[in-house]
Amino acid sequence: MHVHLPVTVHQARLGPREFQVVRPARPPRRALLLDEGPYLNAYVDDEAARLLAGLWSLAATSPRSLIHVPLRPTGVGSPEPGARPLDLVLLHHSLQFAPSRWKELRGLLGPGRRRSLSAPASEPEVDYEALHHAENRDHFHQHLHAETLFVTGSAKVFRETAGAFREVARHGPAHVRDTTRLGHYCARLHSGDMRTGTRTREIHIEYTDSWPDGPA
Template sequence: MKLHLTLHDARSGRESFRVVRPASPPAHAELFDDSWYLNAYLDQEAAQLMAGLWTLAASSPRTLVHLPLRTAGGGTPGDRALDLVLLHHSLRFAPARWKRLRARLGPGRPRTVDLRPPRPRPREETEGTHPRHADDRDRFHQHIHAETLFLTGSAPLFRRNAELFRDVARSGPAHPRTAARHGHYCREVDCGIHFRGLHIQYVDPADEQD
């Protein structure tokens, strides 16, 4: 999978940070904070992009992966539209610094990353990953600041959850359209007992036009 990105370097205080963004934000992708859940609505293309970005976050621990998602519409009254930032915990970036750093990013420069197909995961990454048995220390930490959801985690954690987005991209379009009356195709990023889950829902753009 090829990711077409924009690469940015900016300083915050005495430190320099690298930020990557998609060269073109997805046309059908939204993220909302509805107080009970964090809800992401994605079509197939957006779900594939998200899978790629989460894989990139796993392999780029010194980089902030930023996906602008805020839109003028969508959601329900009271929902707050959010952007998304993925970052490795070793970066130790404080979300309170984001607004100033974001303002300094500039136009950036183009870059294309060719992501290799997922390899079989080591046993230590796959054992005990059921929500009831997962080590709670290896869960996403989440913060919301400056209209942005920050998800901070480990490389194995990003790799595991990239598979959820691949599944939504693969299985969402095959979900019977008639099921829309009874439910929808979705997966959830489990953030443990201390944070809300990220509910990922497949949305067919054709249904939005009906």
């Protein structure tokens, strides 16, 4: 089963190399990614969570592209004091793209070409025991540069972790609106999920329907 994502595809050259950048045709309207000290916190409604799940899966099937998700919209409201709003870039480690060059590349991008790309809509079975093997090389790496979080990894690890966003989209709205519950629904991409070392921070994905323009 696959999902079709409306995107814009951009081409730009840095020196001898040409790069392809893919963006959602319509960036998520109710979504924020914040650097809040020890954690990276993503706040999303169900539509944004489904879109991020699709783009996360697209990163697994598009190893030659940088997937850029603008997540710093001006109309969503002010973040918590001390929080740093971030955009998101997902990329396959084989691209060997230096985040320090992102601002330059971003400045070269034009309006792009509208396309519809297909991405898997389901997650494979995960061999959790294999994650702890010394020879496992399916890791995520994080870098912060130019107000952007770069998440770099293998196709396998992108495929196996996209489900965290689908889980929030699927269960978040009913859970939060159920008055018998505590009203908080989230999923976490932690060190075990992301096959990371101690230097990579947990990504906390929280469903919220409290936005300045009304409920999600």
